[in-house]
Amino acid sequence: MSQTLISNISQMVTFQGVAKKRGRRPTLQDLGVIENSCIILNGEKIQWVGPKKKLPKLSVQKKIDAKGMVCFPGLIDAHTHLVFGGSREDEFAMRAQGKSYLDIAKSGGGILSTVQSTQSASLKSLIQFGKKRLQYARTLGVTAIEMKSGYGLTVKDELKMLHAIAQLKKTEKTHIVSTFLGAHAFPKNMHQNAYTLLICEKMLPEIGRKKLADFCDVFIDSGFFNLAQTKKILLTAQKNGLHLRIHSDEFKALGGTELAVSFKAKSVDHLIAISKKGVLALKNSDTVATLLPGTSFFLGKPYAPARKLIDAGVVVCFATDFNPGSSTTQNLPFMTTLAMTQMKVTLAEALSGITYNAAKSLGLEQEMGSIEAGKLANLAFFEIPNFKYFPYHYGENFCKLVIWKGKPVVHLA
Numbered sequence: 001m002s003q004t005l006i007s008n009i010s011q012m013v014t015f016q017g018v019a020k021k022r023g024r025r026p027t028l029q030d031l032g033v034i035e036n037s038c039i040i041l042n043g044e045k046i047q048w049v050g051p052k053k054k055l056p057k058l059s060v061q062k063k064i065d066a067k068g069m070v071c072f073p074g075l076i077d078a079h080t081h082l083v084f085g086g087s088r089e090d091e092f093a094m095r096a097q098g099k100s101y102l103d104i105a106k107s108g109g110g111i112l113s114t115v116q117s118t119q120s121a122s123l124k125s126l127i128q129f130g131k132k133r134l135q136y137a138r139t140l141g142v143t144a145i146e147m148k149s150g151y152g153l154t155v156k157d158e159l160k161m162l163h164a165i166a167q168l169k170k171t172e173k174t175h176i177v178s179t180f181l182g183a184h185a186f187p188k189n190m191h192q193n194a195y196t197l198l199i200c201e202k203m204l205p206e207i208g209r210k211k212l213a214d215f216c217d218v219f220i221d222s223g224f225f226n227l228a229q230t231k232k233i234l235l236t237a238q239k240n241g242l243h244l245r246i247h248s249d250e251f252k253a254l255g256g257t258e259l260a261v262s263f264k265a266k267s268v269d270h271l272i273a274i275s276k277k278g279v280l281a282l283k284n285s286d287t288v289a290t291l292l293p294g295t296s297f298f299l300g301k302p303y304a305p306a307r308k309l310i311d312a313g314v315v316v317c318f319a320t321d322f323n324p325g326s327s328t329t330q331n332l333p334f335m336t337t338l339a340m341t342q343m344k345v346t347l348a349e350a351l352s353g354i355t356y357n358a359a360k361s362l363g364l365e366q367e368m369g370s371i372e373a374g375k376l377a378n379l380a381f382f383e384i385p386n387f388k389y390f391p392y393h394y395g396e397n398f399c400k401l402v403i404w405k406g407k408p409v410v411h412l413a
């Protein structure tokens with residue numbers, strides 16, 4: 001196996017203490033920052049991490065000069081809808097004139113308009129859109145990303161979306177987690193229970209058989225899937241070998257969070273309107289709360305109670321929710337700024353939310369999310385004076401070098 005030495009790292013933020021605490025209540029000390037440090041990679045994995053003065057003597061085949069940059073574990077975006085057709089700028093203008101997201105959804109806009117554009121897009125064009133967006137995410141330091149179906153809403157179109165994601169998994173130099181979200185909305189002209197049955201009897205068995213998705217997701221909320229429908233879908237998904245995550249409590253708490261925890265879901269997402277019972281269920285569980293500050297920002301809505309959740313001992317992560325309707329950004333670093341300014345979380349909590357805790361949201365925390373020997377060599381380097389600068393100077397991209405599975409995939413330094 002070939003070894004690579006990365007030297008001249010001004011600060012390496014390892015997140016080793018965060019990993020030890022399995023993501024609960026991370027502090028500044030838990031970030032495990034090592035000044036003037038080096039990393040030795042062995043093939044796809046990290047072999048050694050530490051300060052330069054303790055570097056073991058060895059002859060390596062390859063050397064990379066980090067030029068005094070700050071090194072983070074590769075960033076992880078645990079909630080996106082990255083594959084879709086079309087865009088919805090008209091709706092954005094309508095919202096600025098006072099129409100609500102729910103009003104627009106009821107009048108046939110919202111998710112259903114993206115469904116139409118995605119249904120009419122070819123598999124090839126969906127793959128092309130996906131490639132471009134993934135390429136951009138990589139330049140920001142993202143090395144792992146979750147993406148969902150859910151703009152197909154027919155057997156054929158949901159499978160088309162999952163096939164597009166499967167193709168991206170094969171060709172792209174980013175770790176991709178695939179989620180089936182057939183239960184994203186109800187298709188026009190179909191009874192809600194009939195569509196739920198279609199998901200359970202046709203879509204999930206086929207997806208399970210062909211191993212076309214890692215996770216199954218359900219949008220449980222007012223105007224979307226109810227508790228009984230969600231339970232049926234989660235049960236069927238589990239039987240078909242899929243892990244679970246849900247969109248819950250975005251508009252109204254319907255008991256989805258408690259239900260997901262009882263199913264041992266890896267993550268519940270959104271949680272703006274989470275109830276006391278929901279917080280209680282989460283804090284006693286291993287389920288991660290994936291919060292999406294970009295959606296609150298873009299819709300001008302309240303933010304999820306991150307402070308309350310973290311203080312209760314819930315593992316909290318932050319993701320972009322990148323989609324064409326309610327969060328049009330792929331800028332994961334910006335989510336840390338929003339988390340700190342709008343959700344009153346600390347620097348350590350914000351940074352853990354896009355690294356270790358995001359890995360845990362995807363069930364990948366054994367392989368990534370912190371910099372330690374034995375984990376995958378997924379690393380992002382930023383040209384900033386120190387790690388605290390990362391969420392402080394927002395909206396600009398300082399990432400200059402990204403290593404994925406031991407190899408540079410972005411190299412601008």
Ligand SMILES: [Zn+2]
Binds near residue numbers: 079080081321
């Ligand atoms: Zn979403």
